[in-house]
Amino acid sequence: MRDIVFTRASGWIPNVIREDGELKLMLGAGADANHAPRTFTFPIGEAHLAVIREDLARHLLLWSAVIPLCDAAGTRGGLDEDAAVALLDPILLSAPADVDAFFRHIRWDRGQLIAHGADIDLLERGQVCAAMRAATETSNRKRAQEYDANRRRAERGTVLGPLDAALLRYTGQYVHGATVPRRMPDAVDPALLTEVMRVIATAEQACAGMRICRDPRRGKRATDKRDWERMAATVDAAVRRAHPGLVDDAVRTVSFLMCSEAADRSRSAPMEDDEEPAGDRSDFGGGARKTLLSFTDDKGVEKEWRADGPRTATAVFWEFVEDRSAGDNEVFTIEDEKMGEGIQLHFYADSLARITTVREGEGGADPEYRVEYSLVDGIGGYRTLVSAFVRGGCAALDQHGSWIADAAEFERARRRRDAD
Structure with a gap:
């Protein structure tokens, strides 16, 4: 008992x-x-x-x-x-x-x-x-949490000044640096709030007009790592230049805030439309804008897009990728059956193949295709190539990168790129 x-x-x-x-x-x-x-x-x-x-x-x-x-x-x-x-x-x-x-x-x-x-x-x-x-x-x-946070900073040689501490409190990262930052003006000593807002304004001006786009290869809420790094570097440089007395922790929390907010704006918006309004397409190799496309993944799932629908081809395709992409599903194809051409995106290898029908199969013979490969620079590179194909077909891809017809030669180029 x-x-x-x-x-x-x-x-x-x-x-x-x-x-x-x-x-x-x-x-x-x-x-x-x-x-x-x-x-x-x-x-x-x-x-x-x-x-x-x-x-x-x-x-x-x-x-x-x-x-x-x-x-x-x-x-x-x-x-x-x-x-x-x-x-x-x-x-x-x-x-x-x-x-x-x-x-x-x-x-x-x-x-x-x-x-x-x-x-x-x-x-x-x-x-x-x-x-x-x-x-x-x-x-x-x-x-106790604030004490532990200060002790960890002291162990790596960081001592916060009043403005440093105020910035970390403003973003909610004084205790936990990995916490998603947010704006908390009430957490700041009123005597320091004006100075804090001056630093925030510097950061906002530095990244005005910059975006962190979605990366549908990695799921519905993923964003482009390169965009994030580019914005963080821009904000970091501007804040250090305008406020040289700030410690690294304070500068990082400000850039983290700007990037997190930009990423949230991207996640909450519809999938980006990479296409341009119709008009002069002479820059796209003379090809015609697509009217009917088929999208497929490596699992055989297919989705059709028609020009008379409410969404653009690029938006629908990237939403298809966002829904279907996975560690075992990293090859996606866009095909214009009527024109006999298409592109195949290899996310696992940062590469893309464009495929053109040279000769239709006759009398039971297989069609003859021309396949050319190109290295791709991140999700931004994929977006550019997909958009160009939708606007002007395979011919519109000539101006985007170097195309290699020999598969073995391309594989050597890919390995050199990866080694670098």
Whole structure:
């Protein structure tokens, strides 16, 4: 039978229970293999209970020292009760100076104490008892997270100035640098907000007109990595030039914000239309704009596009790719059966083949095709080639890249490109 003998307002601080007549400290820490919280107990005495009841600071210090033992138990192991019991007298019953000395030789959870109001400067000087004079039962996890973030920055030699910190708070990345940034002006000290907005304006001006397009090869929400890198570099250079005193973390958070917002705009918009209005097509090799096309993938799935439909060929094709592209489905074909020509996109090899019917098959003979290959420079290169084919057929591709008819020669060129 288990009865709760003493508990504090915060349910996370260890409770004292009586189990089968024995006093025990009970705490939750870590998780089991199924990600459910683990609970640990170990025996304590009446003298320990008396201190726990009256002295919040000592209670919290004991908790911080037991947590590493719980961590060591992992997802299945048992608590080292002997080690836990050995913490009781030195932490709960010793003089403050002896407690400080004891903590210099054991593992303990600093973040837990900081979350409960410990004085950080005193903790770092090893004066743990004095640091806990302002301890509170309520926990402020954000305070501990910010401490950990600053400690990690210090380990790599980064010290934030007031404006650096304000920019990280504005984007919500002060604690977690991997968090998707957003605009949080209320998180910034009002005295620094004007200066923060000046930096943001510099970034916005630098990337005005730039876009991060979708990359349908990688799914519905993927965007072009090269576009992202190009925008980040542009913003980075402009911000460093206009605000040379900012540390790398602050500059990166601003460029990350600009790129994330641009990528979100692209994801929420319809698939980009790469075609141009009808008009003079002399630049496209004299071919006629397509009126009926068939799209297929490497799994044999087919989609038809007609010019009298509501969408352009490029938009429909890239949506088809977005829906169908996968690690085992990286070859897509666009065919104009009437004109006897088509292109085949090889995403796995960053290459494209254009295929032209030289002679129709007669009397049961197979048709004769001319196949030429070209290397492709990222999703932007694919978009250019697809758009040119839709506007003017295979002839319109002459001006885009170098075309190689010999498959072996092309493979050597591809390997040279990949090696470089």
